[in-house]
Amino acid sequence: MDEEVRMTASTLSRFEVTDVSPRIGCTIEADKETLLSGAKVQEIREILERRGVIVFPEINLSDEEQIAFTHTLGIFAHEEGEGNGDKDVVYPITMDETINPIASYLKGAFFWHLDGTMSDKPILASIMSAHALASEGGETEFCNTYAAWDDLPDGEKADLEKLKVVHSVWRSQLYWKPEPSYAEIKQWQGRGSNTLPLVWKHRSGRQSLVLGATAQQIEGLSFAESEALLVRLRDWATQPQFVYRHEWKLGDMVIWDNTGTMHRAMPYAMDSGRLMHRTKLEGEEAFA
Template identity: 75%
Template sequence: MATAVSSRWEVTDVAPKIGSAIHTDKATLLSGERASEIRELMERRGVIVFPEINLTDDEQIAFTHTLGTFAHEDGEAAGGKDAVYPITMDSSINPIAEYLKGAFFWHLDGTMSDKPILASIMSARALAPVGGETDFCNTYAAWDELPEDEKAQIEGLQVDHAMWRSQLYVNPEPSYALLQQWQSRGKNTLPLVWKHRSGRKSLVLGATALSVLGKDPTESESLLVRLRDWATQERFSYRHTWKLGDMVIWDNTGTMHRALPYDHKSGRLMMRTKLEGEEAFA
């Protein structure tokens, strides 16, 4: 695997087509002097791991600001101030923990928005004894390696996305009242193939993908599942096994991710910040 080394800065690829690890120190990260390199590497490799960097909440917030605009999403801003957001199944810490169960299925964040977040930054504060790894896949690479005839067939397709579709993975038999609550969030029509301003293209898939416009339900579901299987195969993927203090940042516009199962009473706790989106789906 390729490695480049300079003072307090070592970059190593962790999988062939996705993921790099950067071994550095807090001072270097918080200075912002490497911010442009981090952003370039994130766009190119999709996922960056900072092993056992052990940033505090305030340091993670400061680091996030070096990379772009700090994202405040629903329920994630504390009194209008920048804050880390707890990712946990403990409802006493996160009141919407039940909703977070959708994260156990392949997805990208922000499919209900025209401009999704650019990136997530997550740090490990407490781990489950078993499970709880995070899977990532590179949706740029998945597009690039599709056969050319298949690219031609799918490039112009549009897909309806809906939050309620992802919640059915968790609760396949909701009450009618709960389904109505989910469906009140509406739906969003997105391209199946995202043509980025950089000129690169990526697949837009995941658990919120409801139906392909112009196709009957059977054909639509078959296409979405087949492409998900393609994009998430091992050669496009990286599984991160967390250690305490690890911080991982991923390009939300060119990857999908999911958490692997673990005991929800284990106390597993991740702290997340985000970067505001800079590019609309196109």
């Protein structure tokens, strides 16, 4: 590359970061070449941990480009039950069962959750691109569970740090279908359960709350006491100062730190045609 071409390429590259609220979220205005080159990987990962959510407005990556971009950030996650085996593919987030045969399972996404509570090491992050939008609704909300922990009264933190919570898939599915058939509940329960700390002490030294729709019961508390505390902490963590709501435009790509945020989809018509393409990064740190 001669000097003139090099200068032109440098001039055309974009990477402009803007915070969207004081406690969570930012936008990065970038060009495809800059993202796919991997030149900004360390900066993106640092911003992701610090801000929780990154929006790349109308970047319009193809599936192949999204997969390639995911590889620049870490190890591509191949998750059990998503039907892709060891092949790198995007996963369709849709309520259209002709596109995703297990679309009904995704209805749990309308409630606050983090992904991977059935694993000891949850995914690091999700990357999602908008390919078709609902005419109304379908925004995605994110809350910063680091900031929520930081702002709790110091006198309460010591007690919360001692608690462990049983998480299960069937608990989250009951949010959208509170009266399942016996066959359905047995199928959901077949996914098992996992006991996790209520407060995640990250290797960075930071701490975050581990909550969400899979949280079934706090060990050592009655069901009523457990439910009251989990709801109170969820309400605390999802206060407006900790939340960013993303209003999607076609071509938007959003990355969120699954280890330090919860998220949920806002309601939209099941026949709206809304379609997101998602990839994920393998987890790098176990719950602790």
